[in-house]
Amino acid sequence: MGQCNSNDYDVSVKTGDKKGSGTDGNVYIALTDEDGKRSSDFKLDKILKDDFELGHTDTFSVGNSSGLKHITQLYIWRDKTDDNDTWYVEKIVVERCKDKDQTIFPIHRWVPAGFSIKLKEYDSLLPQHDTEQLEQRKRELEAKQIEYQFKVNLEGGPAQIKDIPVDEMFTKEYEWNLMAALGKAKLSSEVLDLIVGEFECLDDLKNIYGALFRIPDGMHTWKDDEAFGAQKLKGCNPAVIRLCQQIPDNFSVTPEMVEPFLEGQTLKECLDTKKIYIIDYKMLDDITKTDDRYLCAPLGLFYVNSRGKLLPIAIQLEQTPSENNPVFLPSDPEYTWLLAKMWFNNADCNYHQSVAHFGTTHILMEYVCIVTNRQLSPSHPLYRLLSNHFLYVIGINTSGLTRLLAPEAWVDRNMTIGRAGFITILSRAWPKWRLNVEGTLPNDLQDRGVDDENALPNYHYRDDAMLLYRAIEKYIRSVLTGIYDSPEKLVDDYEVHNWLQELRSPPEGPGLNGLPEKLTSVDDICAIVTPLVFQASVQHAAVNYSQYDEFAYPPNYPTYLEGLPPRDKRARNEQDLVNALISKTRVLDVAFLADLFLSRTGLNSLGYFEVQYNYDPISVKALESFRKELAEIEEEMKEKNKTRDNTYSILLPSIVPNAISA
Incomplete structure (x- = not known):
């Protein structure tokens, strides 16, 4: 704050960092205190200074306000x-100069010429309590409903934004960094494609790591069954x-096949004692794909051994049993088993990118942001609570992922499913995904039967994610309990009921499943x-930030495989793997994108927001407690990693961003 006389005020104005944020127009304010006494009207202007520039904070001294008490309202x-x-x-x-009494008005609005905006301290009010500004709220929402319109871009998926609002555009710096990363990935891939020879063996492929790229974790472990589990x-x-x-019934596994891998136990005993786990990609069966590419719809069976390690014990690459669809086993010839694991992971990878990554983080949060x-x-207090978790999601989906999903773009070039399959999988998954089950971590773990830490140890995602889920839940509950400190406040909040209704049933496209019928x-x-x-935060981090280590070395987690999967169990060799792997061009394209774009973190860590929306005492106190708990969780995770065979740092709170930035 600046210097001013004892009866004056310092008024500090922060212009936002959005495209077109600054103004050269004439700006005025008036202040009202807790007794309703209003100040004079003040023009905010400094002679010979260009005020209100994008991203700048300007401070003005205003006088003739003696006798005002604590300021509670601003025009x-x-x-x-x-x-x-x-x-x-x-x-x-x-800020009042004589005693530094301070009032904060979070604005987060465009101020058009010829309009006056009236706000109360903290600007955090339920609509039924904001009686003096009902018309202003109504006018603002009507404008937003014109600006934020739905459009179904991916058939069967939820609606996305029709035209990107200026509020959702990147800052100049962020857009430059993003486009630079994409441009660098494209240029580098094209240049290296000219100077790197074709991959005739796996050693040729390995040679590009270390010098051209950092060595991904998967390059060291891709053959190992324990690493696969x-x-x-x-x-x-x-x-x-x-x-x-x-x-x-459609998984042709017999006890005789798998009991050699069960350490002397029968298959029934292992099923009864929660030692057998499964991944079933039935939803991938017979999907529409780009061109004539082949994607398996596999089933994989896993066993938790006496050391607590999860091991694959059987893989069937298609849903319908037949002579041409054998069950592959760890005892099969080495390269035959490796090839079966590669085709399984190719299906897993394509599902991951279309559903786990894009569908239930990126597109989900874009949809919620629009509503x-x-x-x-x-x-609205809930608007202020959620806004930090929407930052850039519409921008990244529009400017980044739209480019990747365009016909003949990255997805078409580098994923087995291509654009057509990507959309088909998403359209199958969205109607089945429920916020209160798959989207609610403790419920999801229970539904999948993987919540028992003794039965399934070393499930690092579960263990770390649950710590963060509980911390987020505690933080959210602290804020919402303060907002709705009586049931009547929630019942009478017509804005939040409209919000729920549109989440369930939007004007276009399917709604979000797993929501309550009403809020009481x-x-x-x-x-x-x-x-x-x-x-928006933890789950996106979990599915996003290990992509380079998984994707960059194709045998570990192939995005694209050539030809057809193995139809019999005869012995294969290394050349069969090389023939199935993606081409040199695709290797470079995938590695650069995963390294420079898909695995990048571009936002502040969880609980430390780029823009502060909440200043009311309840939210501030809850946020302080949240940050303290996150720091404690960080230390707990670091201690766990000291004794884990496989470290897991993806969900360290200092790494997890608040929102989806890539």
Whole structure:
């Protein structure tokens, strides 16, 4: 703050960092104290200074305000000078000079020429309590509903944004870094494609790592069955494995096949004691794909051994049993078993990218962001609570992933399913995905039968993610309990009921499943907000930030395989693997994108926001407690990693961003 006389105020105005945020127009404010006494009108202007530039904070001294008590309300407006100009205000802080009494007004609005905006301290009010500004709230929501319109871009999937609003565009710096990363990946891939020879053996492939790329973890362990099992518990797709209590009828596994791998136990004993787990990709059966590519719909059976390690014991690459669809076993010839694992992982990888990564983090949060902006006023406490977890998601989906999903773009070139299969898988998965089951971690773990730490040890994703889920839940509940400290406040909150209704049933496309019919308690609203914040932060980190270590070495987790999967168990050799692997061009394309774009973190860590939306005492106190708990969790995770055979650092709170940035 600046220097001013004892009866004056310092007014600090932060212009936002959005495209077109700054203004050269004339800006005015007036202040009202807790007794309703209003100040004079003040023009905010410094002679010979260019005020209100993008991303800048300007401080002004205003006088003639003696006798005002604590400021609780602010009016801000512009005259019609430069009426085509736009101005986005992030925050205004008013400080009384004589005693440093301070009032914070989070604005987060565009202030058009010729309009006056009236806000209360903290600007965090339920609509039924905001009686003085009902027309303003109504006008703002009507404008948002025009700006945030739905459009179904991917048939069968949820609607996305029709036209990207300026509020959702990247800052210049972020856009430059993002486009630079994409451009570098494309250029580097093209240059290296010219100078690197074709891969005739696996050693040729290995030679590009270390010098051209850092060595991905998967290059060291891709042959190992123990690493294959650990990949299902700590890799980039860790939420598909389920407890198996009965072998499916279409999985041609017999006790005689697998009991040699069960350390002297029978298959029935292992099923009864929760030692057998399964991954079943029935949903991938007979999907539409780009061109004539082949994608398996495999089943994989896993066993927890006496050392607590998860091991694959059987793989069937198709859903329908037949002579041409054998069950592959660890006792099969080495390269035959490796080839079966590669085709299994190719299916897993394509599912991961279309559903676990894009569908239930990126596109989910874009959908929720649109609904939130359409139905909750910027003054709504829930809007302020959620906004930090939407940062850049519409921008990244529009500017980044749209490019990757365009016809003949990255997905078409580098994934077995191509664009057509990507959309088909998403359209199958979205109607079955429920926020209260698959999207709510403790419920999901219980539903999959993998919540028992004794039965399935070394499930690092589960153990670390649960720590963060509980911390997020505690934080969210603290804030929401303060907002809705009586049931009537929730019942009377018509904005939040409209929000729920549109989440369930939007004007276009399918809605979100697994939502309550109505909101009557804090438990109801927590059961929605907690998993949404988790999906935007922790779950996205879990499925995103290990992609380079998984994808970059193709035998470990191939995005694309040539030809057909093995139809018999005869012995294969290394050349059969090389023939199935993606081409040199695809290897480079995948490695560069995973390294420079898909695995990058571009936002602040969880609980430390780029933009502060909440300043009310309840939210501030809850956030302080949340940050303290996250620091304790970080230390707990680091201690765990000291004794883990396979370290897992993806979910360290200092690494997990608040929102989806890549």
